[in-house]
Amino acid sequence: MVSDLKIAILNGYPKTSRERFDAANVGHPHDMYADFLRRYVPSITLDVLFIADLGTALPSGTNLTSYDGYVWTGSDLTIYHTDDERVTRQIELSRAIFAAGVPCYGSCWGVQMAAVAAGGEVRKNPRGREWSIARTIRRTDAGRESLLLRGKPDVYDGFIMHLDEVVTLPPGATLLAVNDHTHVQAIEVKHQKGTFWATQYHPEYNFYEMARLIQARAEPLVKEGFFDDVDAVQAYANDMFALAAHPDDPALRERFSVGPDIIDPEIREAELRNWIDFLVKPSVRR
Secondary structure, X not given: OOOOOEEEEEXXXXXXXXXXXXXXXXXXXXHHHHHHHHHHOOOOEEEEEEOOOOOOOOOOOOOHHHOOEEEEOOOOOOOOOOOOHHHHHXXXXXXXXXXXXXXXXXXXXXXXHHHHHOOOEEEEOOOOOEEEEEEEEEEOHHHHHOOOOOOOOOEEEEEEEEOEEEEEOOOOEEEEEEOOOOOOOEEEEEEOOEEEEEEOOOOOOOHHHXXXXXXXXXXXXXXXXXXXXXXXXXXXXXXXXXHHHOOOOHXXXXXXXXXXXXXXXXXXXXXXXXXXHHHHHHHOOO
C-alpha cells in the first residue's frame, strides 16, 4: 500500500481575497484540505501553491509529475472572465496537469475548472446563489456506480457557496450528481491522459467553517434577499456554530434539517477518501 503520497493543494483565491479571509476570521480552504489529508494519510507530503498569484511557480526541483495528485480549492474569481490572467493561467495549468496524467480533485471552483479546461462551459446561475447547504443532491445512475461517490446515500446534502454553474459538460465527462438548484453537482472528467473528480459542493467544509464563511458573507446575503439584516445572518451563523459544537443536539439538527449525511465525517468526507484510495494510490508510479 502506498503511504508516502505527495499532493499539491492549489489555492485558487487571489492574495487580496485571502487577506479578506484573515481579516474576517474565515478559514482558508487549503487548510481544510490539509487537515483531512493529514488525518487520512499521516505520512503525506503537502505543498500549498497560491496559483492565482501571478508570480507563483512550482517549487524548485519539481515538475508536474513530481506530485501524485492535485487538489483544487474554491475561488472567488470568475472562470469565464477570460481577460483575467489570474483565471487563464489556472486553466492553462489544469490543461497541463490533464496532459501529464496526474489525478485531480476539486470542489466549487474545482468542478468549474475540470469542465472548462476540458472544453466545457460555465455561466452565472440564473437561480442565484446557492449557499450554506446544497439540498437533496441526487446520485445519477452513473453516480451510483462511481467510485467517487462510493459510501454516499442516493440523496444527500453538502456544504456550498457559489454563484456560477457548469452549463455544458466537456467531452469525456460523466455527470454523477445533480440537484434542483445546480444541475452539475459532481462529475468525472477524463481528458487527455488525466482524470479529474470534482464536486460543486464542499466535502472539506464542516458546520464550523461554513458558519465562519456565512458571517463573513453577511452583506451579500442580505443584499440578495436571504436575510432581513446582518443581525439575522449572525444569528443563523451562531446556531450553526452551536451545531458544530453539539452535532447530536436534536433541536439544532431540526433547526437546519440535517442528518448524518452532512454531520458524520465518514459520509461527508467520503469523496476525499475515495479520491485517495481509488484514483491517487492506484496511479502512483513508483
